[in-house]
Amino acid sequence: MEKTYVGWQELGYKRNQVEYTEPTKLLADDGALLVKGGWARHNVFEYKRNLAHPQWRGKEWDFYQICNGKYMVQISFANISIGGYASAVLVDVSGEEKKMISVMSLFLGGKNKYVLPANGERPNMFMYKKGKYYFKEETVEGKRTVEFSGPFNGEMIEARFQMDIMPDHESCVTVTPFKRNGEYLWDRFFLTMKQNSMPTEGTFKVGKEVYGFNKTDTFTVLDWGRGVWPNKEVWYWGNGSAYIDGPDGKKHIFGFEVTWGIGNEDNGTATCLFYDGKAHKIGSVDVETFPKPDKYMEPWHFISEDGRFDMVMTPVYDHHSDLNIGVARMHSHQVHGRWNGTVVLDDGTKLEIKDMYAFCEYVENKW
Numbered sequence: 001m002e003k004t005y006v007g008w009q010e011l012g013y014k015r016n017q018v019e020y021t022e023p024t025k026l027l028a029d030d031g032a033l034l035v036k037g038g039w040a041r042h043n044v045f046e047y048k049r050n051l052a053h054p055q056w057r058g059k060e061w062d063f064y065q066i067c068n069g070k071y072m073v074q075i076s077f078a079n080i081s082i083g084g085y086a087s088a089v090l091v092d093v094s095g096e097e098k099k100m101i102s103v104m105s106l107f108l109g110g111k112n113k114y115v116l117p118a119n120g121e122r123p124n125m126f127m128y129k130k131g132k133y134y135f136k137e138e139t140v141e142g143k144r145t146v147e148f149s150g151p152f153n154g155e156m157i158e159a160r161f162q163m164d165i166m167p168d169h170e171s172c173v174t175v176t177p178f179k180r181n182g183e184y185l186w187d188r189f190f191l192t193m194k195q196n197s198m199p200t201e202g203t204f205k206v207g208k209e210v211y212g213f214n215k216t217d218t219f220t221v222l223d224w225g226r227g228v229w230p231n232k233e234v235w236y237w238g239n240g241s242a243y244i245d246g247p248d249g250k251k252h253i254f255g256f257e258v259t260w261g262i263g264n265e266d267n268g269t270a271t272c273l274f275y276d277g278k279a280h281k282i283g284s285v286d287v288e289t290f291p292k293p294d295k296y297m298e299p300w301h302f303i304s305e306d307g308r309f310d311m312v313m314t315p316v317y318d319h320h321s322d323l324n325i326g327v328a329r330m331h332s333h334q335v336h337g338r339w340n341g342t343v344v345l346d347d348g349t350k351l352e353i354k355d356m357y358a359f360c361e362y363v364e365n366k367w
Contacts, residue, residue, distance in 0.1 A: 014305050015284050018267045020044050026175065026191060027051040033189045036177055037267030041170040041279050043121045043193050043224075052228050053187050056081045059367070060116050062126070062137060063223040064146050065239075066161055066200055068213050069357040070094045072319075072336070073204050075148045075159060077128060077135050079110040080367055082327065086128050086135040088148040088159055090204050090211065093336040093357075095316035101206060103152045105133035120193050120224035121171070132156075142167070144198065144222070152206060161202030161213065163220045166253075166277035171195040174270045176263040178230055190227035190262055196255035196274045197241040198222070217243075219255070232366050235261040236287065238302065238313075240339065240358020241274070247349060252276050254351065256343065256358070258285040258302065258309065271304065273343050280346045282308045291362060296320075296333045300360060302341075311341035311353065313360060334361035 018038035026045045028034055031053035035045065052058050061078035074089040087104040107113065107130060117124035120139070128135040133150040144163040149156060171193050178188035199215040219241035241255035252275060259270035265284065273280040283306035289295060300313040315337040323330045339356045 015265055015269055016267050017269065017281055017283070019281070026189075032186045033175075033177055033184070035175045035189075036184065037264060038175055039268035039270070039281070040173040043119050043171070043173045045173070045175060045191055047118050047191055047226050049115070049118065049226070052226075054228070055111055057188075057228050057231075058111075059229050060226050061223070062116055062120065063225070064137075064161070064220055065223070066202070066213065066218060066220045067093065067357065068218040071204075071211055071213070073159065073161070073211075073213075075135070075146050075161070077114070077116065077126070077137070079114055079116060080328070081110050083108040084110045084114065086130075086133060086148065086150075088150065088157055088204075090206075091317075091319055093317045093319070093359075098317075100319075101152060101157070103150045103157055105130050105135075105150060116226075118226075120195070120222065144220075155207035156205075158205040159203065161200055161220065163198035163200045164215070165195075165198060169195070169197075169277045170274070170279040172257045172270055172272040172279060174259075174268050176265060176268070176270075178263040180230075184264075185230070188228050188230055188263075190225065190229065192226075192259075192270065193222070193224040194239065194257040194259070194270065194272075195222040195224070196239065196257055197253045197277060199253070219253075221255075221257075229367070232364075233262060234362070234364045235259060236360060236362055238285075238358065238360030240356060242356045242358075244351065244353065244356070246351070254343075254353070254356075256309070258304075258360070260285055271309070273309070273345060275345055275351075282306060282343075285309055287360075291333070291335075296335050296362075300335070300337075302360075308344040309341075311339050311343070313337040313339050313358070319359075328365075328367040330363070330365050330367065332361050332363040334359055 020040040063076040066073040090101040092099040125138040176190045204211040238258040246252040255274035288301040319334040
């Protein structure tokens with residue numbers, strides 16, 4: 001696929017950032033998208049999957065990425081209408097052992113199978129069982145848990161993680177419409193919530209071998225997505241959380257979410273800073289040098305159109321995956337590294353970020 005995203009540097013103007021604060025109906029009864037882009041600190045958008053058309057193009061997923069800077073765990077469930085999967089991955093992202101363990105349970109036909117929660121912020125529970133495979137997620141006040149088990153090379157993988165949700169925790173929720181030839185596609189959209197900065201504890205077991213994670217250095221981001229997509233899309237997604245020393249000399253939880261390239265972002269971008277659980281909206285972000293095809297392991301310089309996000313990622317590991325099943329292909333370079341630079345909060349406070357572990361991915365999907 002060719003590069004199809006339009007970064008702010010190419011665009012030549014600043015995008016709007018339309019914020020929604022009240023409950024808002026997302027789709028009309030005929031499936032037409034009512035929200036032509038925007039963002040919110042909480043998931044105020046009313047998503048009804050039975051109104052999303054055409055349903056065979058529907059995409060729904062809950063994707064948890066957990067990392068302590070040495071090991072990364074991805075536990076996810078996705079229903080992409082033609083089928084779906086539950087999966088668990090463990091990767092050494094320290095650049096030392098290069099160890100990776102991956103297991104997946106696939107299913108065909110997803111229209112009305114395994115229906116995920118319609119709102120990822122509200123208390124909910126979802127469970128999947130197929131043969132020896134098991135996935136469960138549950139959200140209650142102040143906590144999330146995610147579990148996975150399944151066979152791997154004659155042994156069993158068993159993973160369980162618990163995440164803390166800070167009081168009044170804010171997220172980055174966006175509605176992104178899609179356009180063709182400058183005109184909105186009336187029934188194509190992407191609703192996503194990135195919930196950052198959740199201190200996490202848990203274990204990932206492979207037979208008798210146990211990988212432990214604790215809240216002193218482990219954070220989770222939940223990538224919650226619902227939508228009706230075109231057949232081909234590309235995007236960037238960068239995210240991370242860490243404890244940092246604040247201007248007051250105390251430890252604070254800092255995080256960021258930078259996504260761009262998906263659909264039309266004129267009225268809202270998935271770009272936020274997080275400081276002790278509060279969202280600070282920033283403008284559109286772009287990378288100075290397009291990494292494709294052979295620059296993924298060179299430094300990436302990120303800058304936002306408002307200058308409030310100016311960071312350089314020095315890569316240590318490229319988690320490259322290419323799942324190609326003919327009718328669908330998911331091709332990604334998720335690059336992990338150390339981030340250095342500056343960010344500016346809503347009140348003008350400037351934070352210096354030093355050697356923060358985080359990632360950014362470049363993805364080309366046909367689905």
